[in-house]
Amino acid sequence: GDSVTQMEGPVTLSEEAFLTINCTYTATGYPSLFWYVQYPGEGLQLLLKATKADDKGSNKGFEATYRKETTSFHLEKGSVQVSDSAVYFCALIPGGRDDKIIFGKGTRLHILP
């Protein structure tokens, strides 16, 4: 079935370091892909999305490219800040459906000053 696999956390980085959080997926057809972020004590927020192969989603300095050949949607940021400390969730909506969104288990990110 459809699924999302994220790298296990927590991930700890120093401020201004380069960030990569890996996400791979299994899905039939052409899914849409998303990254959500959950700051401490808050609900999830949509960070970025990509709806077709080779699309790049970007927001707040974060980027992710929809790679169909490697079934991946890795999240990257060139220079992280302490305020980026949060839990990041990769998610997909299976192609041709609008009733189901599947989340990865989340990756906790700690940024040290």
Place this chain on the structure above:
Amino acid sequence: KAGVTQTPRYLIKTRGQQVTLSCSPISGHRSVSWYQQTPGQGLQFLFEYFSETQRNKGNFPGRFSGRQFSNSRSEMNVSTLELGDSALYLCASSLTSGVYNEQFFGPGTRLTVL
């Protein structure tokens, strides 16, 4: 514009009890979805309500139920609580039904079952 609000924020219950959680969506949003978040399973979809009708349901036992009122506010009920029901329950609202519509999440209700 006020965000999604959930009450209560924290709840402690004992096994066998039942619990009701409440969610008020963003004004104008007609769809409300519920999710269970646990460290082991991550986020799992419970159900979605749109225009007072359950539109979709995840793979949870019948002890989990919900409803939506005419003002789009939604409640979720869990009966005969089990230890494994301890989780963060998140509510999300969107303008209309269908997961392609951006969902706005509330802060959640943390339920602890003793």
